[in-house]
Amino acid sequence: MRAMRSDRVTEAELAVLAHAGDREAFGELVTRYAAQARRVARTILDDADDADDAAQDGFLAAWRHLGRYDPARPFGPWLLRIVANAAADRRRRRRVRQTEELSPVAPSADTGPAAEADRRALRAAFAAALRELPERQRTAIVLFDLEGYSHAEVASILGIPEGTVRSDVFHARRALREPLAAWRGWKERDT
Amino acid sequence: MTVHSPFDHAPDPAFGEALREVLEVGDDAAFVRAVLERTRVAEPWWEVLGDWARPGVAAALLAVAAGAFLLGRLVAPTPPLLAGGEPLQAGFEVTALLADAAAPDVETLLGDGLTR
Numbered sequence: 001m002r003a004m005r006s007d008r009v010t011e012a013e014l015a016v017l018a019h020a021g022d023r024e025a026f027g028e029l030v031t032r033y034a035a036q037a038r039r040v041a042r043t044i045l046d047d048a049d050d051a052d053d054a055a056q057d058g059f060l061a062a063w064r065h066l067g068r069y070d071p072a073r074p075f076g077p078w079l080l081r082i083v084a085n086a087a088a089d090r091r092r093r094r095r096v097r098q099t100e101e102l103s104p105v106a107p108s109a110d111t112g113p114a115a116e117a118d119r120r121a122l123r124a125a126f127a128a129a130l131r132e133l134p135e136r137q138r139t140a141i142v143l144f145d146l147e148g149y150s151h152a153e154v155a156s157i158l159g160i161p162e163g164t165v166r167s168d169v170f171h172a173r174r175a176l177r178e179p180l181a182a183w184r185g186w187k188e189r190d191t
Numbered sequence: 192m193t194v195h196s197p198f199d200h201a202p203d204p205a206f207g208e209a210l211r212e213v214l215e216v217g218d219d220a221a222f223v224r225a226v227l228e229r230t231r232v233a234e235p236w237w238e239v240l241g242d243w244a245r246p247g248v249a250a251a252l253l254a255v256a257a258g259a260f261l262l263g264r265l266v267a268p269t270p271p272l273l274a275g276g277e278p279l280q281a282g283f284e285v286t287a288l289l290a291d292a293a294a295p296d297v298e299t300l301l302g303d304g305l306t307r
Contacts, residue, residue: 023227023230023231026227027223027227030226030227031219031223034222034223034226035216035219038216038219038222039211039214039216042214042216043214048216048217052216052222052225055222056222056225056226059226059229060226060230063230123212123213126213127213130210130213141206141210144202145202145203145204145206145207145210146202146206146207146210146211146214148202148207150200151200173203173206176206176209180205180206180209183209184205184209
């Protein structure tokens, strides 16, 4: 991986440098946000390759429109909004892939190959429950609980009112609580 | 994981950890390289030309300066400091001085030159 510039260089400064043609500065921004952007795109698109392509589209669009970025505001929400839009555009253009239906599996107390199969099944059940959420709820809970953005920032990324974000996160958590409890209970037993 | 109300302000680490595991994305380095490659390919032609223009203009200026210097030397040769056979002073014969067995008197030479 490329050597990172000092963290003292703020993202706003990097964005300004990148807009002036500094490729290294843009590379630093990509490095800092690659994982987040890929996860957000993956939240919207099931297919990992599609998600990476969409995240790349988002970075490319951000690079072309750096002049529209306001350095007084945080860079992350601005970028992730572009990435989320790129992923949504790609999903609309492509036929929705059929997601794998997973029936709930009761975990066994065994160890070994059967236990590993249980672990995979519970993880898959959680992933399936996540996929079944409405896209906005899914993205909201990922941005809030995983990426650590505030309700206000999630609202700016998704272009919805802050109250709607709170509601979406609440409903998403409620839907995921049971599969998470099953998976987490298995993990705790295993450790 | 705890029971949440819609008014929760803090992220839930249990959900965060599970979501991170499910949305695992793998090698970021390859992704970063791919993005930077795409930005290079998508660079507008005028910016590509601009990148080449600065060193190109500098090199052209250097070449023009060097060419002008060499051409100037070829076209206008430097005149000699003293033309061959021209006496230092009018009426002052060097050959006569060399033919004389006696060494020339410095005061005579200088005085002769100064009186002219």
